[in-house]
Amino acid sequence: xxxxxxxRGLARHTEYGPEIMLKxxxxxxxxxxxxxxxxxxxxxxxxxxxKASGMLMGCPLASDDFGDFRPGKGEMALYxxxxxxxxxxxxxxxxxxxxxxxxxxxxxLGNFLDYADKTAPLMLCENGDTIRVCLARDNPxxx
Numbered sequence: 350x351x352x353x354x355x356x357r358g359l360a361r362h363t364e365y366g367p368e369i370m371l372k373x374x375x376x377x378x379x380x381x382x383x384x385x386x387x388x389x390x391x392x393x394x395x396x397x398x399x400k401a402s403g404m405l406m407g408c409p410l411a412s413d414d415f416g417d418f419r420p421g422k423g424e425m426a427l428y429x430x431x432x433x434x435x436x437x438x439x440x441x442x443x444x445x446x447x448x449x450x451x452x453x454x455x456x457x458l459g460n461f462l463d464y465a466d467k468t469a470p471l472m473l474c475e476n477g478d479t480i481r482v483c484l485a486r487d488n489p490x491x492x
Contacts, residue, residue: 356437367402367430370437374428375406383412387425387454391461394429397473397483401431405456410448423449425456427465433475 356370363369379386391403407425426443442464446455456464474483 352441352443354439354441356439358435359437360432361435365432367400367432367437370430370439371402371404371406371428374439378406378408381411381413382408383420384409385451387451389454389458396429396431399431399433399473401429403427403429405454405458405461407454407456409451409454421448423447423455425449425454427456427461431473433473435475435477438473 375386375388387405387407387409389405391405394401394403404427405425406428407423409423411420411422411424413420423446424443425446426441429440431438431440444455444464449455472483474480
């Protein structure tokens with residue numbers, strides 16, 4: 350499952366970087382997780398010239414229904430948070446599973462790159478950009 354969320358206008362009203370969105374997601378997830386939350390920070394990256402943070406984060410055992418995530422099940426996801434000029438964006442690529450042990454998540458540093466290839470490469474076309482502007486910025490023509 351891949352989900353993209355945009356938080357319109359939030360980036361221009363805060364000095365915080367993309368990692369603050371991941372902390373907020375962590376706190377929301379904690380309210381529905383019966384076990385400790387697995388968090389594996391990734392190296393900072395840049396997406397289309399914008400600061401981005403990545404994290405592997407998951408719940409080994411859901412305590413209640415939230416969305417279509419059911420009690421007794423597990424979920425691990427790759428989260429990428431991007432701070433654009435005006436908006437924050439969060440991309441979530443999740444794996445739903447049976448309950449798992451926090452020390453052996455189904456998505457980890459050993460296998461996440463293969464998994465991330467399914468959503469890569471990332472390119473950010475911000476609100477108001479035409480597709481031509483966006484493509485020219487990310488794929489400049491050779492001189």
